[in-house]
Amino acid sequence: EVQLVESGGGLVQPGGSLRLSCVASGFTFHDHGMHWVRQVPGKGLEWVSGINWDTLRNTVSIGYAASVRGRFTISRDNAKNSVYLQMNSLRTDDTALYYCAKEAHSGAWYIGHYSGQGTLVTVSS
Amino acid sequence: DIQMTQSPSTLSASVGDRVTITCRASQNVKSWLAWYQQKPGKAPKLLMFKASTLESGVPSRFSGSGSGTEFTLTISSLQPDDFATYYCQQYDTYPWTFGQGTKVEIK
Numbered sequence: 001e002v003q004l005v006e007s008g009g010g011l012v013q014p015g016g017s018l019r020l021s022c023v024a025s026g027f028t029f030h031d032h033g034m035h036w037v038r039q040v041p042g043k044g045l046e047w048v049s050g051i052n053w054d055t056l057r058n059t060v061s062i063g064y065a066a067s068v069r070g071r072f073t074i075s076r077d078n079a080k081n082s083v084y085l086q087m088n089s090l091r092t093d094d095t096a097l098y099y100c101a102k103e104a105h106s107g108a109w110y111i112g113h114y115s116g117q118g119t120l121v122t123v124s125s
Numbered sequence: 126d127i128q129m130t131q132s133p134s135t136l137s138a139s140v141g142d143r144v145t146i147t148c149r150a151s152q153n154v155k156s157w158l159a160w161y162q163q164k165p166g167k168a169p170k171l172l173m174f175k176a177s178t179l180e181s182g183v184p185s186r187f188s189g190s191g192s193g194t195e196f197t198l199t200i201s202s203l204q205p206d207d208f209a210t211y212y213c214q215q216y217d218t219y220p221w222t223f224g225q226g227t228k229v230e231i232k
Contacts, residue, residue, distance in 0.1 A: 035221075037169075045161075045169060045212050047221040063219025066126055099168060104180075110159045110216045112180075114168035 002026040002113050004100045009119030012090055020085040020119060022100030030078040033103035035111055036085045038096035039118075048098070049074040049085060055107060068094075090123045097121075127152045127215055131224035137232040142203045146227045148196040148213035156192045157217035163226075164209045172211075173198065203229070 008020040020036070033052030039045050047065060051074050054061040062074060073086040083100065097118040104112025128151040138144050148158065156176040161169035171180045173189040176196055186201045200207055208231055213224040 044226040045163070045214075045223045047214065047223060050219065050221065061219070063221065065220045065222075069220075104171065104174065108174070109157070110171070110174045111214075112171050112174075114170075116168055118168070 002102065004102060004113070004115035006098065006100045006115055006117065006119035009098060009121045011122045011124065013125050014090060014092055014123055016090050016123070017086070017088045018090065018121060020087065020098055020100075020121070022083045022115065024081045024083070024100075024102065027102070028106070029081040031106040033109065034074075034076060034083040035101040035103075036074065036083075037099045037101050037111070037114070038094075038121075039099070040096045046096070048072065051076055051083065052103065052109065087121070090121075092123050095121060095123045126220055127154060127218060127222050129213055129215055129222050129224040131211075131213060131227050133227060134225065135228045135230060137230045138203050139232045140203055140205060142232075144200040144203050144207075144229060146198045146211055146213075146229075148191075148198070148224050150194045150196075150215055152218075153193050154215040154217035157215060158189075158191070158196050159214050159216060160187075160189055160198045161212045161214065162207075162209045163212065169212065200229075 003025045035050040036048040052061045071089045076083045099118045100115045101111045158176045160173040163169040177189040210228045
């Protein structure tokens with residue numbers, strides 16, 4: 001069974017930093033792209049960042065939403081079955097529930113599975 | 126960045142109704158489009174990928190169509206379990222983007 005468990009959320013002041021972690025199990029982690037998607041309570045979904053293996057170019061492909069580019073950094077540690085989101089220069093509009101998500105299957109690209117709970121990030125003074 | 130626009134934002138319908146949700150992309154995303162269903166307090170669930178391919182386990186009353194910039198999600202006969210919010214998402218080009226969502230409510 002696929003499991004994605006996030007941690008690292010919490011309350012932080014504007015301008016501060018947080019590092020989200022997501023530990024995965026139940027699938028071959030290094031074969032799958034991983035993503036972060038966020039949702040302000042009561043609002044829509046926003047894709048934040050993703051890290052995929054681009055089989056066409058034989059290289060890692062990383063992307064960021066325009067709203068976080070230059071402030072957030074995604075990374076992964078395949079030995080620890082983990083993906084991370086380093087969030088710097090946090091703003092009040094970064095307040096949201098952050099979901100970790102996985103590629104449906106190796107090479108699929110689209111997200112097939114989200115974590116169950118998400119981790120809440122609150123940016124407030 | 127590619128903008129995804131869904132319509133309508135809210136849809137009121139009855140059990141048994143045929144329901145269609147439209148998703149428009151600001152640029153050609155070929156068929157690299159997915160649909161997700163989300164219920165309150167729950168994570169999104171994949172319904173459809175590659176515009177028209179039904180995810181395993183999803184009821185056949187759901188169907189998808191389109192390519193390029195115009196896509197639709199159709200529920201042929203709305204069931205009580207289908208009242209939820211639906212999102213399209215393009216995965217053609219980073220940054221990936223979601224539509225704003227369509228809430229399907231009970232009429």
